[in-house]
């Protein structure tokens with residue numbers, strides 16, 4: 001049994017314009033201490049997947065079907081009180097914009113201590129001691145002084161460290177990082193990723209690293225899941241995805257990724273993401289794909305096992321393996 | 328309190344003093360430019376007696392000299408001179424006497440407006456688009472733009488004259504209830520709407536999602552993370568609200584026969600009681616300046632992002 005088992009998750013937002021189908025059948029496993037990367041263009045449903053797991057969707061959002069099992073326990077429909085005990089305690093999340101994600105009128109100390117107070121028995125001075133310890137863990141110096149500062153008085157990198165400290169308040173089993181470095185400078189970005197790796201070694205938590213940046217994935221992850229329009233295109237080990245990409249979308253992402261060797265041949269994927277209010281019947285990527293076949297437009301390809309834990313949802317893979325693609 | 332805050336407060340106080348001085352000066356000269364004198368209405372007054380009266384009150388001196396005497400008396404003795412009509416009583420005495428009642432209804436009206444405005448606005452935001460929200464919005468839209476004397480007159484007709492639920496005289500028991508409610512309705516409506524939109528904005532912010540992701544219980548999210556941030560725009564309304572209540576009560580006290588500053592002010596205008604008119608104007612202006620100062624400083628205390636420059 002994995003620490004986290006997500007099965008066929010469907011999440012929609014109900015808006016005046018209709019049902020926005022943001023997540024359409026996502027499944028994955030996460031083991032203790034593992035790092036899973038979720039990658040995809042903006043709008044592919046990465047954040048919504050994470051929020052669905054945590055139960056922090058916007059008021060108009062709802063998990064329509066599927067299952068999320070944490071430590072063997074079903075989370076979907078388990079109730080607000082039970083979820084509250086898990087959130088920030090056993091599953092924590094940090095966000096892209098640390099500035100807006102911190103309360104502007106509360107000192108960072110108060111915000112970290114609030115987390116500690118919620119999930120531990122500690123009181124008074126012990127909470128304070130723990131907060132100082134957490135700041136040490138995320139390598140913030142002058143901790144005493146920092147506790148009394150407000151978010152706007154800190155640098156971007158420092159704010160993200162504060163977010164991490166807050167997330168680690170009660171040694172979570174899973175840390176979800178939703179584009180934690182997207183808003184930061186390259187050097188600060190590297191520092192934060194380094195810090196997360198170190199913390200993972202020290203604390204042994206599993207990490208779900210959400211990003212649109214394959215560079216971050218390459219740096220951090222063991223396993224990778226590629227998402228497009230709310231569905232999983234491909235998942236596998238870091239090696240599978242980078243050395244043996246099977247889905248045309250994954251190949252497109254890799255081609256559009258800048259690297260030292262091939263700056264010149266950089267090739268963005270043409271077209272734009274489909275409208276989630278009216279998803280096509282077939283493969284959501286078909287209209288942007290160079291290899292589209294008839295079946296791609298008619299029917300969505302299920303995930304097909306290509307290797308040990310390498311899966312891809314592309315009819316070309318079926319064809320390559322001599323399968324029937326006229327369905 | 329840090330150095331910057333202190334400098335800011337001192338600067339604001341100096342600015343407030345200058346404002347008050349301008350008010351005194353303008354009031355004084357405008358008052359003296361108006362034709363007609365205080366004793367014109369009194370019949371059978373001989374020229375000699377008139378001279379004596381004017382000399383007694385210093386009205387025969389050059390205007391500039393009168394002005395400096397007036398200013399010095401205010402600054403050194405907080406003395407606004409004697410009333411011309413209520414012989415033997417000083418302006419300060421009369422104003423503070425009326426202030427007892429006026430301040431009482433003003434403060435209660437402000438408190439009612441604040442507490443119920445914040446409460447109603449928060450509920451409307453949390454239950455956005457519900458029947459409750461729509462009801463609150465309709466009612467507050469009506470009251471926010473209605474002048475207080477119209478609200479007061481309607482109340483007077485309905486509750487005092489027709490239903491006889493309240494006495495017509497503000498000085499009798501229970502007579503202050505209607506003026507207080509009348510004065511509080513418009514600011515309460517304004518605060519409700521301000522609080523509603525502010526709360527809606529705050530509850531949609533990223534840090535509320537963070538609080539939820541931390542496992543903070545909903546009520547604590549609403550109070551500690553929501554309301555505290557949503558209050559910021561309401562605080563900036565403190566000053567204007569007091570100005571509204573002060574000016575509103577000038578008229579409302581007339582409507583409900585409340586023995587406050589408002590009434591003595593109107594009486595002094597019709598009686599051309601110069602020192603009274605000037606004194607009341609200046610004291611009310613000082614009050615408003617102080618309230619604006621307080622609400623600015625309060626804003627800084629609640630919002631750490633504001634740097635006082």
Ligand SMILES: Nc1ncnc2c1ncn2[C@@H]1O[C@H](COP(=O)(O)OP(=O)(O)O)[C@@H](O)[C@H]1O
Nearest residue numbers: 013020022041042043044045046047048058276
């Ligand atoms: N509250 C909401 N109401 C309507 N649509 C939403 C809401 N939140 C997210 N969505 C939509 O869900 C889709 C997936 O969003 P998201 O998971 O944030 O993408 P990303 O992969 O960039 O994190 C987007 O098309 C977005 O517009």
Ligand SMILES: [Mg+2]
Nearest residue numbers: 046047178179
């Ligand atoms: Mg996102």
